[in-house]
Amino acid sequence: MPGKHGPEDFMKYRAATIKDIAQALRLSTSTVSRALRDSHEISAATKQLVLEHAARLNYHPNPIALSLKEKKSRSIGVIVSEIANSFFSQTINGIDSVANEKGYTVIISQSHESFEKEVRTLQYLASRSIDGLLISVSSATKDFTPLKALHQHGFPIVFFDRIIEDITTHKVMVDNFQGACNATMHLLQQGYRRIACITNSAHLSITRERVAGYMAALEKHGIQPQPALIRYCFHGGMLLSEVTDAVSQLLKLKQPPDAIFTTSDKLTTGCMQALKKAGVNIPGEIALTGFSNSDLIELLHAPITVVRQPAFEMGQVATELLLQLIESKQPVKEFETRVLQSELLIQPAAKGKK
Amino acid sequence: MPGKHGPEDFMKYRAATIKDIAQALRLSTSTVSRALRDSHEISAATKQLVLEHAARLNYHPNPIALSLKEKKSRSIGVIVSEIANSFFSQTINGIDSVANEKGYTVIISQSHESFEKEVRTLQYLASRSIDGLLISVSSATKDFTPLKALHQHGFPIVFFDRIIEDITTHKVMVDNFQGACNATMHLLQQGYRRIACITNSAHLSITRERVAGYMAALEKHGIQPQPALIRYCFHGGMLLSEVTDAVSQLLKLKQPPDAIFTTSDKLTTGCMQALKKAGVNIPGEIALTGFSNSDLIELLHAPITVVRQPAFEMGQVATELLLQLIESKQPVKEFETRVLQSELLIQPAAKGKK
DNA sequence: TTTATTTACGCAAACGTTCCCGGAAAAATC
DNA sequence: GATTTTTCCGGGAACGTTTGCGTAAATAAA
Numbered sequence: 001m002p003g004k005h006g007p008e009d010f011m012k013y014r015a016a017t018i019k020d021i022a023q024a025l026r027l028s029t030s031t032v033s034r035a036l037r038d039s040h041e042i043s044a045a046t047k048q049l050v051l052e053h054a055a056r057l058n059y060h061p062n063p064i065a066l067s068l069k070e071k072k073s074r075s076i077g078v079i080v081s082e083i084a085n086s087f088f089s090q091t092i093n094g095i096d097s098v099a100n101e102k103g104y105t106v107i108i109s110q111s112h113e114s115f116e117k118e119v120r121t122l123q124y125l126a127s128r129s130i131d132g133l134l135i136s137v138s139s140a141t142k143d144f145t146p147l148k149a150l151h152q153h154g155f156p157i158v159f160f161d162r163i164i165e166d167i168t169t170h171k172v173m174v175d176n177f178q179g180a181c182n183a184t185m186h187l188l189q190q191g192y193r194r195i196a197c198i199t200n201s202a203h204l205s206i207t208r209e210r211v212a213g214y215m216a217a218l219e220k221h222g223i224q225p226q227p228a229l230i231r232y233c234f235h236g237g238m239l240l241s242e243v244t245d246a247v248s249q250l251l252k253l254k255q256p257p258d259a260i261f262t263t264s265d266k267l268t269t270g271c272m273q274a275l276k277k278a279g280v281n282i283p284g285e286i287a288l289t290g291f292s293n294s295d296l297i298e299l300l301h302a303p304i305t306v307v308r309q310p311a312f313e314m315g316q317v318a319t320e321l322l323l324q325l326i327e328s329k330q331p332v333k334e335f336e337t338r339v340l341q342s343e344l345l346i347q348p349a350a351k352g353k354k
Numbered sequence: 355m356p357g358k359h360g361p362e363d364f365m366k367y368r369a370a371t372i373k374d375i376a377q378a379l380r381l382s383t384s385t386v387s388r389a390l391r392d393s394h395e396i397s398a399a400t401k402q403l404v405l406e407h408a409a410r411l412n413y414h415p416n417p418i419a420l421s422l423k424e425k426k427s428r429s430i431g432v433i434v435s436e437i438a439n440s441f442f443s444q445t446i447n448g449i450d451s452v453a454n455e456k457g458y459t460v461i462i463s464q465s466h467e468s469f470e471k472e473v474r475t476l477q478y479l480a481s482r483s484i485d486g487l488l489i490s491v492s493s494a495t496k497d498f499t500p501l502k503a504l505h506q507h508g509f510p511i512v513f514f515d516r517i518i519e520d521i522t523t524h525k526v527m528v529d530n531f532q533g534a535c536n537a538t539m540h541l542l543q544q545g546y547r548r549i550a551c552i553t554n555s556a557h558l559s560i561t562r563e564r565v566a567g568y569m570a571a572l573e574k575h576g577i578q579p580q581p582a583l584i585r586y587c588f589h590g591g592m593l594l595s596e597v598t599d600a601v602s603q604l605l606k607l608k609q610p611p612d613a614i615f616t617t618s619d620k621l622t623t624g625c626m627q628a629l630k631k632a633g634v635n636i637p638g639e640i641a642l643t644g645f646s647n648s649d650l651i652e653l654l655h656a657p658i659t660v661v662r663q664p665a666f667e668m669g670q671v672a673t674e675l676l677l678q679l680i681e682s683k684q685p686v687k688e689f690e691t692r693v694l695q696s697e698l699l700i701q702p703a704a705k706g707k708k
Numbered sequence: 709t710t711t712a713t714t715t716a717c718g719c720a721a722a723c724g725t726t727c728c729c730g731g732a733a734a735a736a737t738c
Numbered sequence: 739g740a741t742t743t744t745t746c747c748g749g750g751a752a753c754g755t756t757t758g759c760g761t762a763a764a765t766a767a768a
Contacts, residue, residue: 013507017724028748033726041746060481064421065724068753073418083446089438096464105482108462110450127414128459153367272653296648299626301655371754382718387756397716419754422723713766719759728751736743 016057025049036061067129075105076322077125079135081113081236087265087293087311088136091160094315095134102323104131111138113238119146132156132326134318137164139236142203156325160318161309163205163337170321171337172314176206179307179342180213180263183289186305186344187259188221192287196229196250196257198243198267200236207232210263210291229257236266243270244277251278259283262290268306269294276301291342303347310340370411379403390415421483429459430676431479433489435467435590441619441647441665442490445514448669449488456677458485465492467592473500486510486680488672491518493590496557510679514672515663517559517691524675525691526668530560533661533696534567534617537643540659540698541613542575546641550583550604550611552597552621554590561586564617564645583611590620597624598631605632613637616644622660623648630655645696657701664694 022032027046035042035050036059042050053059067073078095080088092108099106107130111118118138123146125133133150135157144164151157151167160172187195197214200207215225231246250257260275262268268290275282282288282302292306317338325332376386381400389396389404390413396404407413421427432449434442446462453460461484465472472492477500479487487504489511498518505511505521514526541549551568554561569579585600604611614629616622622644629636636642636656646660671692679686 013509019724029725030727030749031747033724034747037726043746046746062422062483062724063481064418064427064483065753066726067418068416068422068723068755069725069727071753082443083437084440084443086438089436089443092437093464100478105461105478107459110447124454124459127417129416129418155367269650269653276653294650296623296650296654299623299630299654300650301653301657303655373754383755384719384757385717387754388717391756395716400716416754419723420756422725422753423755423757425723709768711766711768713764715764716762718761721758722756724753726752728749730747730749732745732747734743734745736741738739738741 016059021053072131073129075107075130077130077133078106078108079111079121081138082110085265090293090311091315094312095319098316098319113139113236115140122146132322134158134322136161139201158318158322160314168335170335172318174309174340174342176209177213180210181217182344183307184214184217184261187289192259194257195259195261197261198231198246198271199263201234202232214261237270240270244274247274259287265292268292305346308343308345370413375407379407426485427483429461429484431484431487432460432462433465433475435492436464439619444647444665445669448666449673452670452673467493467590469494476500486676488512488676490515493555512672512676514668522689524689526672528663528694528696530563531567534564535571536698537661538568538571538615541643546613548611549613549615551615552585552600552625553617555588556586568615591624594624598628601628613641619646622646659700662697662699
């Protein structure tokens with residue numbers, strides 16, 4: 001508590017260090033350090049002394065000094081499009097749960113579906129010396145060079161949800177094809193035939209896979225997918241206008257759809273806003289089904305069937321893989337792609353066409 | 355890129371340091387350091403050389419080494435109950451915006467409305483040598499000693515949303531009394547008379563202030579507040595059962611309420627879930643109004659009037675105050691309590707009683 | 709030309725740790 | 739009692755920076 005040089009008595013609190021203990025006990029810092037780490041080459045008596053004094057001083061090792069020495073910060077970075085998104089906030093909870101348990105700090109950043117923001121965040125995180133990165137790429141990202149550069153330097157990266165196929169590392173996602181297929185099937189089984197699809201930017205892995213699932217379902221019912229019924233939102237619904245436009249385009253069609261399948265959380269709610277604004281009744285005039293992890297779904301004015309992802313688990317798995325990558329002594333050569341199963345949450349209210 | 359000791363050719367990428375530049379250019383580290391910082395005591399020629407080589411090596415100063423030297427990490431901690439809450443995720447965006455601009459990293463932690471988790475997180479963050487803390491205390495927190503201890507050590511803390519009056523430091527919140535009063539008034543003006551209140555734990559500042567506002571509104575209309583109509587949720591609605599219980603208690607009353615006022619985001623949606631589960635029509639049988647920052651409000655099956663807080667702005671203001679505290683050379687003696695205004699978002703659909 | 713000043717750089721300490729090495733005293737062996 | 743071994747501890751370098759101080763050479767003033 002007392003400091004040597006207090007010109008003004010304004011002393012920012014200085015935490016106790018090993019030196020303080022050493023001086024007080026007339027020992028060397030090496031001895032104290034070893035005593036604290038319970039080394040065998042320190043006598044029981046000395047250890048006792050050191051431990052007691054450390055407790056009295058409320059000593060805690062300085063993690064920054066440790067990081068400098070060990071060349072690792074015990075922190076990992078996470079980049080998602082936005083935390084306000086239920087899917088991502090649940091994923092983050094999963095990430096948190098395993099990271100904290102292993103003593104890692106997680107630093108969360110948002111790309112807001114912007115490539116520039118993602119790159120800036122990437123550089124920032126890298127410069128903050130994090131030990132590894134968990135990322136779900138932004139909808140606007142079509143240039144992967146910044147990520148590739150990082151990866152080629154041997155920096156540990158694990159992708160989740162939105163994958164980059166080109167980069168060989170661990171990846172975690174759901175069976176997007178199956179999930180989309182199931183959702184579309186569900187609409188088909190209810191009698192809907194002109195099913196539109198509002199989806200993310202075409203560069204995204206989830207877009208490709210989910211659209212493929214959607215098309216496969218249609219074909220299985222002998223329906224030819226129509227390009228005019230598929231609308232891509234480059235900013236992933238980050239701009240509501242994007243979705244509103246997509247919806248009004250669909251409504252303007254000579255043959256408007258009788259159902260819409262949306263491929264992500266933001267798009268699902270965005271689409272619902274757009275339909276409401278357009279005065280279209282759900283599911284009376286147009287049915288709606290899509291990916292969503294919102295827990296407010298059952299409270300919506302039109303309870304819709306949704307594809308729910310095991311977000312928490314996805315976060316856990318991704319983090320386990322990342323830590324495994326970080327802590328590995330050998331260079332990791334074998335990479336896994338974990339595919340989890342999504343779940344179709346059927347809303348009983350929406351059980352028949354018209 | 356080449357390392358001295360590569361037993362296996364497995365080299366974790368080693369970032370370039372000042373030493374590397376110094377050796378390559380046959381200069382001392384001090385000269386390089388000064389050149390990079392554009393010191394006046396380095397010749398233009400040398401600077402040029404150093405800058406060029408630094409760029410070639412893609413040199414970036416090691417923030418950990420900096421932190422160790424400067425005794426500050428340029429990172430701040432944030433503790434909220436949960437990021438999945440719209441209010442908090444919006445606040446975090448505000449925090450992010452000013453922190454990033456000033457070159458600070460923000461480390462987000464969730465208390466999940468648990469005191470134990472909050473204390474653990476607190477200790478963890480403090481041990482991670484963050485420069486300051488932004489906190490909205492958990493609903494379960496009635497013992498403030500851990501926070502007080504930290505504060506008395508001179509650790510910079512700014513409270514937002516959920517304040518602790520006892521601790522004198524900067525605070526940012528909305529006019530909770532006014533917000534609650536307005537919301538209750540709104541219900542009264544629509545003709546509701548038996549208005550219940552479902553609120554957070556009684557230890558919370560927002561609980562006291564919002565309940566006071568609620569009661570003031572009632573009294574202004576000559577209605578005597580009834581204790582039986584006020585239900586406290588210790589876990590802030592974190593457990594849905596808490597809210598469900600509160601609602602069913604209210605419904606069981608000889609004279610059940612004709613409206614409910616909820617004092618937070620989680621409680622508002624939780625109450626809606628409970629009412630739906632109980633088969634109670636909103637606003638037909640019971641009207642609902644409460645605090646909420648969810649952007650899905652207008653999509654709910656019963657569009658309800660809500661009190662909306664300027665969450666983003668609150669995050670910004672709190673962060674500005676914290677950084678000001680952190681970067682101040684003099685001990686700060688004068689503390690501010692910024693009170694922002696909330697907004698009553700009236701849903702046209704819910705315009706009359708029954 | 710001599711002295712005073714400036715310019716431009718290097719040395720070394722410091723931040724808080726850990727850990728290799730070396731060595732004195734104590735204990736064990738002969 | 740002399741030697742070897744063990745036990746226990748201190749010195750000092752290293753991690754990557756910044757910075758106070760010292761100083762040679764170059765320039766300016768005398």
